[in-house]
Amino acid sequence: MIHSIDYQTRLSPGGHWSLRLKRGTVLRLTDLDGGANVGMLFYNPENLLERYNAPDTLKCQHTFRITKGHCLYSDMGRIFASVVDDSMGWHDSVCGNSHAQQVASRWGKRDYQNARNEWHQNGTDAFLVELAKYGLGRADLASNLNWFSKVATDAVGNMRLVPGASPAGSQVTLRFEMDTLVLLHACPHPLNPADSYPARAVGIELGLALPVAADDPCLNLCDENRRGFANNALYYLGADHHYPQPVPAALANLQPDQE
Structure with a gap:
């Protein structure tokens, strides 16, 4: 799935990047240390x-969790990225973000000006800072992914964060099927019940993917995913730059979504 890893960095606890x-x-x-949460959003640059x-991503693949083999959809029926590897097996895509009032109430208010790297950033403000760099704002927030966070429900549908679900060293790998603007943060999950602010760093590696093969698990998970790949191929047909690999034969007889 991976041809090479060409860049490595670290996202500090409470940090954000795009x-x-x-x-x-x-x-x-x-x-890196276990118990991390990585909020993530995608936009077409x-x-x-x-x-x-998030709703289309879950319903077209008949799932509540995100794991290896799943594709991550845009609201235009195209696929931003595929989950090509995952050591954990469960990632949240329904619980959204923490916000300033919630974090301050649970762990106390700390700002960067006074606490520096010990501050208590929240996911909503982290995303808003990154969105502002591209002329976007609060109205452009969507339901986000929460990598390394597993959520369980009880008999009446109440949700809770499962403690210890992501041990140190857990990894998830995304292959990007479109040019994508990626926003991410390392702020706490909104359901985290920890007594102290959960400061967890995350390692990031970037590189090149191998071409999508005809037997690719993400492509062949369901008919909807094959249509999503076909929608991507149509989107890039006629673009100034060529599609990076031949369209898999499995797509030959599929019609792109017309919605």
């Missing part, structure tokens, strides 16, 4: 109105 990744690249996240769509 970058544009080209189709055909990979991003691998590592929970050529049309920022197109962004990650």
Whole structure:
């Protein structure tokens, strides 16, 4: 799935970052100490109105959790990225973000001006800082992914964060199927019940992916994923730069979504 890893960095606890990744690249996240949470959102850098769509991602793959083999959809029926490897087996895509009032109430208010690296950042403000760099704002927030966070429900549907679900060294790897603006933060999950602010760093590796093969597990998980790949191929047909690999034969007889 990975041809090479060409860049490595570390996202500090409570930190946030954004970058544009080209189709055909990979991003691998590592929970360095255990118990991390990585909030993530996707946007099309050529049309920022197109962004990650959690409901479509879940319903078209008949799942509540995200793991290896799943694709991450835009609201235009295209695939931003595929989960090509995952050592944990469960990541949250329904619980959203922590916010300033919630974090201050649970762990106390600390700002960067006074606490520096010991401050208590929240996921919503972390995303808003990154969105502002691209002329976007609160109205452009969507339901986000929470990597390394497993959520369970009880008999009446109440959700809770499962403690210890992500041990140190847990990894998840994404292969990008579109040029994508990626926003991410290392702020606490909104359901985290910890007594103290959960400061967890995350390792980030970037590199190149191997071409998508006809037997690719993400491509062949379901008919909807094959249509998503076909939608991507149509999107890039006629673009100034060529599609990076031949369209798999499995897509030959599929019609792109017309919605």
